[in-house]
Amino acid sequence: MAPAQAHGVPVVPDSVIVPEAVRSGIAVEINGERFVHTGDPQMPLLWYLRDVLQLTGTKYGGEHGGNGTDLVLVNDKPVSAIGQPMAKLAGKRITTVEGLAANDGTLHPLQQAFIDEDAIGCGYCIPGWLIAGVDLLKRKPHPDDGDIDQLPNSCRCGVQARVRAAIKRAAAGKAGQA
Amino acid sequence: MSADTAKGIRLSRRRFLQILAGAAGALVVGVRVAEAGDAPLPPEWLGNDFHDLGAYVRIDTEGNVLIGARDPDTGTGVATALPMIIADELDADWNRVSVVHLGLGVETGGNGKPQWTYGRQRGGTGDSIPAAWADLRYAGALARWLLTQAAAHRLGVAADRLRCEAGTVIAPDGRRVTYGSLVDDASKLDLPAQPPTPKPPQRYTLIGKPVGDVDAHAIVTGQAKYAIDHHEAEALVAVLLHCPWPDGSLASIDTAPALAVKGVVKVMQLKPEPGQPPGQTVIAPAVAVLAENTWAALQGRGKLKLEWKPGASASESSAALEQQAVALLGSQSAPTTRVRDDGDVEKAAKHAAIRVDATYYQPWLAHACAEPMNCLARIDKDQAGLVVPTQAPQQAFAVVQRLTGIAPGNIEIRVPRVGGGYGRRLDHDYVAEAVLLAKAMNKSVRLLWPQSEDFTHDYYRPASVYKVSAAIDRKRNVSAWNQRVASASALAGRGVPADRQWSSEVSADQLPAGLVPNFRSDWYAQASALPRGPHRAMPHLANAFAAESFIDEIAHQLREDPLKTRLRLIGEPRNIALGGGRMLDTGRLRNVLQLVADRIGWKDWLHSVNGLGIACWHMDGAYVAHAVETSLQNDTLGIERVVCAVDVGRAINPLGLAGQVSGATLDALSTALNLAITTRDGKVQQHDWKDYPLASMAQLPDSVETIIVPDDDRPPTGASFLAMPTAAPALANAVFRVSAVRVRRLPLMKEFLRLQ
Numbered sequence A: 001m002a003p004a005q006a007h008g009v010p011v012v013p014d015s016v017i018v019p020e021a022v023r024s025g026i027a028v029e030i031n032g033e034r035f036v037h038t039g040d041p042q043m044p045l046l047w048y049l050r051d052v053l054q055l056t057g058t059k060y061g062g063e064h065g066g067n068g069t070d071l072v073l074v075n076d077k078p079v080s081a082i083g084q085p086m087a088k089l090a091g092k093r094i095t096t097v098e099g100l101a102a103n104d105g106t107l108h109p110l111q112q113a114f115i116d117e118d119a120i121g122c123g124y125c126i127p128g129w130l131i132a133g134v135d136l137l138k139r140k141p142h143p144d145d146g147d148i149d150q151l152p153n154s155c156r157c158g159v160q161a162r163v164r165a166a167i168k169r170a171a172a173g174k175a176g177q178a
Numbered sequence B: 001m002s003a004d005t006a007k008g009i010r011l012s013r014r015r016f017l018q019i020l021a022g023a024a025g026a027l028v029v030g031v032r033v034a035e036a037g038d039a040p041l042p043p044e045w046l047g048n049d050f051h052d053l054g055a056y057v058r059i060d061t062e063g064n065v066l067i068g069a070r071d072p073d074t075g076t077g078v079a080t081a082l083p084m085i086i087a088d089e090l091d092a093d094w095n096r097v098s099v100v101h102l103g104l105g106v107e108t109g110g111n112g113k114p115q116w117t118y119g120r121q122r123g124g125t126g127d128s129i130p131a132a133w134a135d136l137r138y139a140g141a142l143a144r145w146l147l148t149q150a151a152a153h154r155l156g157v158a159a160d161r162l163r164c165e166a167g168t169v170i171a172p173d174g175r176r177v178t179y180g181s182l183v184d185d186a187s188k189l190d191l192p193a194q195p196p197t198p199k200p201p202q203r204y205t206l207i208g209k210p211v212g213d214v215d216a217h218a219i220v221t222g223q224a225k226y227a228i229d230h231h232e233a234e235a236l237v238a239v240l241l242h243c244p245w246p247d248g249s250l251a252s253i254d255t256a257p258a259l260a261v262k263g264v265v266k267v268m269q270l271k272p273e274p275g276q277p278p279g280q281t282v283i284a285p286a287v288a289v290l291a292e293n294t295w296a297a298l299q300g301r302g303k304l305k306l307e308w309k310p311g312a313s314a315s316e317s318s319a320a321l322e323q324q325a326v327a328l329l330g331s332q333s334a335p336t337t338r339v340r341d342d343g344d345v346e347k348a349a350k351h352a353a354i355r356v357d358a359t360y361y362q363p364w365l366a367h368a369c370a371e372p373m374n375c376l377a378r379i380d381k382d383q384a385g386l387v388v389p390t391q392a393p394q395q396a397f398a399v400v401q402r403l404t405g406i407a408p409g410n411i412e413i414r415v416p417r418v419g420g421g422y423g424r425r426l427d428h429d430y431v432a433e434a435v436l437l438a439k440a441m442n443k444s445v446r447l448l449w450p451q452s453e454d455f456t457h458d459y460y461r462p463a464s465v466y467k468v469s470a471a472i473d474r475k476r477n478v479s480a481w482n483q484r485v486a487s488a489s490a491l492a493g494r495g496v497p498a499d500r501q502w503s504s505e506v507s508a509d510q511l512p513a514g515l516v517p518n519f520r521s522d523w524y525a526q527a528s529a530l531p532r533g534p535h536r537a538m539p540h541l542a543n544a545f546a547a548e549s550f551i552d553e554i555a556h557q558l559r560e561d562p563l564k565t566r567l568r569l570i571g572e573p574r575n576i577a578l579g580g581g582r583m584l585d586t587g588r589l590r591n592v593l594q595l596v597a598d599r600i601g602w603k604d605w606l607h608s609v610n611g612l613g614i615a616c617w618h619m620d621g622a623y624v625a626h627a628v629e630t631s632l633q634n635d636t637l638g639i640e641r642v643v644c645a646v647d648v649g650r651a652i653n654p655l656g657l658a659g660q661v662s663g664a665t666l667d668a669l670s671t672a673l674n675l676a677i678t679t680r681d682g683k684v685q686q687h688d689w690k691d692y693p694l695a696s697m698a699q700l701p702d703s704v705e706t707i708i709v710p711d712d713d714r715p716p717t718g719a720s721f722l723a724m725p726t727a728a729p730a731l732a733n734a735v736f737r738v739s740a741v742r743v744r745r746l747p748l749m750k751e752f753l754r755l756q
């Protein structure tokens, strides 16, 4: 519905197409959306996510990737976001913890299983565990303890036993049945 | 009369309940600590300056309940447990409750001094729940009382004939009125003359039920904002580099290469203020690189060309300190403090049938918080705003006020969920840094410590050497226990009198105090330049490892089942006064011990191919025991099973409690297995998670079997670190059973490999 002209305010059409400015930069897809990084190509993905996009779910945990706190999926492979300069990421598909749930907000079964198992200490390392766990479940829908042992994360709050239970719950298709 | 009611009467004089009709038609209820003395003040003297969310409870006309969690949640679950206490008293529908992390509640009092809106605010020290237990029930009870009074008017039924359930007031004839529809009326009522009586425990509907962490959804979706995630337009990022020696200084610096990095704005120096106690000023001389974003600041930091000048501490090393401790304990010198001296140790030793001696060595430990030290600070002329991951906002406030002189009511401190604390964030050196930088730059500053700084500039848990000797009489009873501990006090320099500095290192009522007729505990002070401070469960962590390992050694000497030795030592159920009003309830101690023994299958311990180990402890009125099963295959040590039993009195949130037990157990095992901070030439040698490796999934047991003793007759005690002290000795005892290797030095893995 177009607003009527009143008090000399110009009529605004229903939709306006503004051509996007031509920018050169590094195009990446993050959680299904396209972004173009125009800053320093050497900036690690972690700081692009956290400082530029303010997607702060991926946590800083040290210059060498901490304890897996900064894991993200790049083309479905878990990698440490601080070790990935933007220059290496042109055209790549990136998933962060913010991108694990479906668009309608439905949680990934592993996210739901973390809630069901109360697999949370301070919570700071949890996004990293989720990325590693989602990747594991994708590769091995029914991981055994030995598979879970391979996860690269660790946690000062001691959440490991509850994470193991959450992964098993998600694998058993029981997430959401707390 | 229960202890609870007695406390209630005292509280009713000291604390005041207040209602406030919120601007948007909400009922807001708070508890206020009176300013002066114990005299009751009329509510109108207390002012009504409950801003934003009010104090604790806010019910809107739709029936939504917002509850403030006053203590910082560092992962201890208090943001869930404290609101549960209010919600239960209020008979709220938990599904309609949201919880907000309260920032510091501070106002300028009449004399210009700070006045705390919410009373005590501190987290991760194990006392949140006991401290909140009385206050928060009154807040909930007052809100319920007001709503019931309003409903009584509406329904024409006496208030005492109404009952409340899940956000509704119900009349005897079945008529129901929702809280939301009563809010307007209730907020116009006068306060009762006496605080309403909280519910009898039989009527609890939420307390004691398993409730998931209130922040869980936000955390698993990456939406939870920690302090480190807060942005402010125009804020500069400051990345720190500290001098390796706390008493060192900057010899030379060339800032040009750092300033040449695109985005770097300034390089600044910071120094500890002389005379300020640890934790209230900069921890060591430092250089801050301020830049438009973190990446630029980090690059700039990497390009700093500087040299530090060592201070006197550059001659210190952890190895030399340990040798010194051994020498001190081997000498005839008098202890710095005789902490406890029951009976006559010398006499008992003279009549001993058997003597057992051992020395235990424990390393320096770092806090290793997942969220690095950081702080967002904005300082204007007469306003300050901070977002801080702190365990003690009131102490953070003191630092801000000292450095800025801003009136208390104009200092805003927000405390979102905190990424780990364990005692590190009771100190506020990083807050001082952020304030100094923000003041100098006249701009918001987001301070960040690269995580390596956290490892090299911590307030470490001091290393200690324990020399213990016991006398066993002819009846095979422990007749004397003589322990001597040497360490550098974590309290040194903190304004604690010299004769109390032992208290961070030795617990005066540690087991087996009270159980052994002749018991002596001596502490020898050591000097060290390394910053020291509170650490999770200290001093219990170190004490329990030595004492509970040693009891196992005694059992071995007696060729006795170590469970039996412990049960004989503990004796029949009774209460033993330990001094200072503290009691040891041997029945509760026995119970947790027996529970873990039964669960792990202790009866078969002699026949097990694997090794079983056990340990028990008590602290601050709570009881804990661990049983651990270890395996040894091809020289590889494995932890097969862990069982932990706790008795904390009433459990507010058993799910949260089980999480704390599981978490603290795994943290303790991880620490015992791998972790140590060492120094050489006065410098900390660990910089990274690689040098300070928390246990991997594979190293830890698959689960922690948790037993919570149902105990509704006692008020709740804290539990965030209760399961720390006994895990390591139970592990070491199990390692001995499976390998015949007695590990007396932590970290265990390294020592095991050396001895094996």
Ligand code: FES
Pocket (backbone or CB within 6 Å): A120, A121, A122, A123, A124, A125, A126, A154, A155, A156, A157, A158, A159, B075, B370, B419, B420
């Ligand atoms: S939950 Fe706190 S570090 Fe993992």
